Amino acid sequence: xxxxxxxxxxxxxxxxxxxxxxxxxxxxxxxxxxxxxxxxxxxxxxxxxxxxxxxxxxxxxxxxxxxxxxxxxxxxxxxxxxxxxxxxxxxxxxxxxxxxxxxxxxxxxxxxxxxxxxxxxxxxxxxxxxxxxxxxxxxxxxxxxxxxxxxxxxxxxxxxxxxxxxxxxxxxxxxxxxxxxxxxxxxxxxxxxxxxxxxxxxxxxxxxxxxxxxxxxxxxxxxxxxxxxxxxxxxxxxxxxxxxxxxxxxxxxxxxxxxxxxxxxxxxxxxxxxxxxxxxxxxxxxxxxxxxxxxxxxxxxxxxxxxxxxxxxxxxxxxxxxxxxxxxxxxxxxxxxxxxxxxxxxxxxxxxxxxxxxxxxxxxxxxxxxxxxxxxxxxxxxxxxxxxxxxxxxxxxxxxxxxxxxxxxxxxxxxxxxxxxxxxxxxxxxxxxxxxxxxxxxxxx
Numbered sequence: 001x002x003x004x005x006x007x008x009x010x011x012x013x014x015x016x017x018x019x020x021x022x023x024x025x026x027x028x029x030x031x032x033x034x035x036x037x038x039x040x041x042x043x044x045x046x047x048x049x050x051x052x053x054x055x056x057x058x059x060x061x062x063x064x065x066x067x068x069x070x071x072x073x074x075x076x077x078x079x080x081x082x083x084x085x086x087x088x089x090x091x092x093x094x095x096x097x098x099x100x101x102x103x104x105x106x107x108x109x110x111x112x113x114x115x116x117x118x119x120x121x122x123x124x125x126x127x128x129x130x131x132x133x134x135x136x137x138x139x140x141x142x143x144x145x146x147x148x149x150x151x152x153x154x155x156x157x158x159x160x161x162x163x164x165x166x167x168x169x170x171x172x173x174x175x176x177x178x179x180x181x182x183x184x185x186x187x188x189x190x191x192x193x194x195x196x197x198x199x200x201x202x203x204x205x206x207x208x209x210x211x212x213x214x215x216x217x218x219x220x221x222x223x224x225x226x227x228x229x230x231x232x233x234x235x236x237x238x239x240x241x242x243x244x245x246x247x248x249x250x251x252x253x254x255x256x257x258x259x260x261x262x263x264x265x266x267x268x269x270x271x272x273x274x275x276x277x278x279x280x281x282x283x284x285x286x287x288x289x290x291x292x293x294x295x296x297x298x299x300x301x302x303x304x305x306x307x308x309x310x311x312x313x314x315x316x317x318x319x320x321x322x323x324x325x326x327x328x329x330x331x332x333x334x335x336x337x338x339x340x341x342x343x344x345x346x347x348x349x350x351x352x353x354x355x356x357x358x359x360x361x362x363x364x365x366x367x368x369x370x371x372x373x374x375x376x377x378x379x380x381x382x383x384x385x386x387x388x389x390x391x392x393x394x395x396x397x398x399x400x401x402x403x404x405x406x407x408x409x410x411x412x413x414x415x416x417x418x419x420x421x422x423x424x425x426x427x428x429x430x431x432x433x434x435x436x437x438x439x440x441x442x443x444x445x
Contacts, residue, residue, distance in 0.1 A: 026090035037070040054109040067102035100132035114183040182232030186225040271318035288327035343384040345420040360413035368392040384422035
């Protein structure tokens with residue numbers, strides 16, 4: 001792995017070379033290349049910030065593009081100066097620093113994009129930073145060759161292969177790079193497949209056709225990520241010096257572990273693919289599971305996210321969606337019936353009142369005209385006639401707000417017609433008191 005650990009200059013020679021007059025030229029050229037890289041990145045990104053971008057980062061310099069472009073320009077400048085025969089000092093320090101910065105930003109940005117809001121990502125980012133900057137310090141001080149020799153002396157036999165600690169470290173670095181690149185590619189493909197511009201409509205409501213299309217995109221994204229991670233894992237194990245033929249025993253052990261300890265986890269993963277393939281539940285459907293009702297916002301490989309109207313979200317294991325009863329309000333028809341109850345006084349002409357109430361309910365914009373609203377005499381109440389108004393809406397998410405609008409329209413119509421809305425009345429009967437008995441005369445002494 002000479003590309004990762006090339007032979008550095010001696011520390012004494014490096015310090016003596018800093019007094020050379022050409023150091024000023026090198027330093028100026030390096031600063032110019034850094035400024036040019038920042039300018040190019042700024043022009044490529046444009047004025048609009050791209051928070052969370054892998055290439056540009058949040059502040060231009062914390063993305064991957066800036067260290068990559070700076071490294072390319074600095075290396076090109078080094079080649080030009082080397083052709084002039086001028087001794088190079090600053091470039092021996094700047095190049096490994098830029099390489100370390102590139103690796104750190106690549107690992108940090110890809111992990112944040114692939115696993116957002118995960119606490120362990122920050123731990124991994126700091127670990128990579130410490131390792132990268134530690135390698136730079138060893139490089140600059142000239143201690144890197146001695147450390148590599150000591151690492152080569154620590155070796156052991158793994159199967160039929162002789163493995164040293166240096167080989168394992170270099171293989172681990174290569175494996176980490178391969179896995180980061182696999183995550184990067186899979187995340188980019190997943191974002192392309194799950195582009196919200198092609199998966200939403202109107203006010204963010206996903207229709208049946210769009211929901212089916214989004215579910216199929218989700219299947220493709222999950223399969224692509226699993227395939228890339230598997231290929232990346234195989235390449236990483238090969239780079240680390242592990243014999244892949246020995247994975248047969250490991251695969252059998254993993255199968256036994258899945259059969260016993262990881263049975264629920266495996267069932268949830270399989271259930272996720274079954275749900276997406278059968279399309280019994282789609283992203284955007286309004287469902288009711290275990291007493292929780294809301295819209296499906298995401299179907300992951302292990303769980304499904306359901307968001308209620310009040311903003312609460314439920315994380316439901318995929319196995320539960322296959323083994324328990326699930327009420328899908330959007331599977332066959334997204335139209336949902338809403339009801340509201342009103343009472344009118346006894347003696348009201350219901351035959352003349354019903355058409356007026358139907359027209360009032362139909363005047364609400366979100367109420368469907370096919371099927372049209374209907375009014376039913378549901379009960380003879382203690383204080384008046386109980387009426388039930390049934391109406392249909394096409395968006396279950398707005399059913400609560402629509403009920404309020406329908407009630408306002410019905411109240412306005414009843415007030416216009418002068419129909420009395422009864423309130424509870426109670427009759428209190430007071431029983432008469434019996435006449436008081438005459439007092440008995442006091443006994444004589």
